[in-house]
Amino acid sequence: MNHALPPGSTIGILGGGQLGRMMAMAAAEMGYHVHIYCPEKDCPAAEVAHKTTVAAYDDAAAMAAFAKSVDVVTYEFENIPAAPVEKIAAIVPVRPSPSVLSTSQHRTLEKTAIQKLGIKTAPFAPVKNVDDLKIAVQKIGLPAVLKTATMGYDGKGQWKILSAEELPAIPAGDYVLEGFINFRMEISVIVARDVAGNIACYCPVENIHKNHILDQTIAPARIFPQLAEKAENIAKKIAEGFGLVGLLAIEMFVTDDDEILVNETAPRPHNSGHWTMDACITSQFTQVIRAVCGLPLGNPERLCDARMLNLIGDDAADWQKHAATPNAKLHLYGKKEARAGRKMGHVTFLEIAPRK
Ligand SMILES: Nc1ncnc2c1ncn2[C@@H]1O[C@H](COP(=O)(O)OP(=O)(O)O)[C@@H](O)[C@H]1O
Ligand SMILES: [Mg+2]
Structure with a gap:
């Protein structure tokens, strides 16, 4: 068909x-x-x-x-x-289906679904009120991170908890308490799955955050090939397990002993995949269009290494400098007002050896 x-x-x-x-x-x-x-x-x-x-x-x-x-x-x-x-x-x-959307948008459902696939996440416990929180702190231990179960982004709706005596006075709602992971690196893998079930995976990339907002992505992540393969296999397993048609970005923590824990998923193109526009045969944006339109997936292969820098708020004022930088590709989003914390654009620096 x-x-x-x-x-x-x-x-x-x-x-x-x-x-x-x-x-x-x-x-x-x-x-x-x-x-x-x-x-x-x-x-x-x-x-x-x-x-x-x-x-x-x-x-x-x-x-x-x-x-x-x-x-x-x-x-x-x-x-x-x-x-x-x-x-x-x-x-x-x-596409992706409403069931993928509802799983990805709820941290407890998401982590439960991931663990069901035999994939590790941070230890977690659902929390509805302050009494639950006290019990969850005993179960998970400290330090821990309390997050709203839904609607969080760029670190919003999160509280780091260091002491059982100083718990945030949360209103009743839907939260998750997670054990704090002392990660060595944050990575992400973007995976696509087409209508026929074929899968294409971008290489794992390394993400560096500033004020809880992605600042830079380094492609590929500076990890050993065996670990990169492990991360890709996790991504593929989740794409299959979720019955994905479309694109899924998967954020992961790498621990000191090279364990990979899945942090969260997003069933859409992701900021950590912007570098693919300039450095891959098929960008994440072309890939998602292919997947949702029922086309075969494009080749996600990397043509060269790259570093993506987000232009947040006033950073966008440097556009002329970036426009004049060799091997840099400037992308601006046409937003009129450069509010603090607002993603205004990004630059991809391509690691291309000079031609002889
Ligand atoms: N359990 C955790 N342990 C340590 N750091 C965490 C944990 N959860 C989140 N963080 C840090 O906070 C950032 C934002 O959290 P995340 O769960 O990705 O939410 P958001 O939806 O805001 O991106 C992560 O990229 C990571 O740096
Ligand atoms: Mg995140």
Whole structure:
């Protein structure tokens, strides 16, 4: 059976940030139209999309009209309410599936699903209130990190807990307490799986954070090949186990004794994969478009080593310097206001030996 959407088809993307923007650009390269659905006006993706609907995710009528007007739906961030996405899946294929989305967007479900596949995570315990937290601290030990189970990003909704006497006064809700991992390195692996079940995996990369926001990605990660292979195998196992169709980014901790613990997953292109735009045969953005449109996957192979630097807030003021740097590729997202902590763009530095 041929599952491929022909060129000229329309891909609906939920979310209008920079990831949606770069997905839309990759889609256009392959002759697809993109319809962005996003709650904010003038979003970065709208600027490069064929059509945009500005409406809330829980606007059932707008979501249904959007679903009817496109050939496939995907999303560019995982903090979209799952219920409306499940509803539109009855109208149009949603890739990755709503079940992958709901697993990835809930830290407890996510870690439980990963452990079920025989893959290690940090020790964790679900927490609903302060009393649970006390019990969880005894079970998990300290130091530990308390995280909101949903809606967290860039370290938001997290509390590091050092002492049982100083627990945060959390309102009742949905949290997870995790043992604090003294990792040697943070890595991520981006894996794609197509409609037919074929898998393509990018090399593990090393991620360096500043103020809980990704600052730099070094590709490939500076780890031994056996460990890189182990990380890739974990990613492939999760892609298969989740029944993924699309792209999944998997963040992992590498410990001093070379153990790999999975931290979290994101069923969409990931900031740590931006370097693939300039340094791989197939970028993560082209790959996700291929996967959700039912095309065969592209070759994820690395053409050269690379380093990606995020331009956060005022960093974007250095655009002229980066534009003038040899072997650097500057990407800006068209955001008007450079607020602190806001991802404005990125630069990929390609490790190319000078030609003789
Ligand atoms: N259990 C942990 N032990 C040590 N550091 C952690 C732990 N969980 C998260 N961190 C640190 O906090 C960062 C953000 O946490 P993460 O779970 O990835 O949430 P977010 O959704 O905000 O990216 C991680 O990249 C890592 O540096
Ligand atoms: Mg993270």
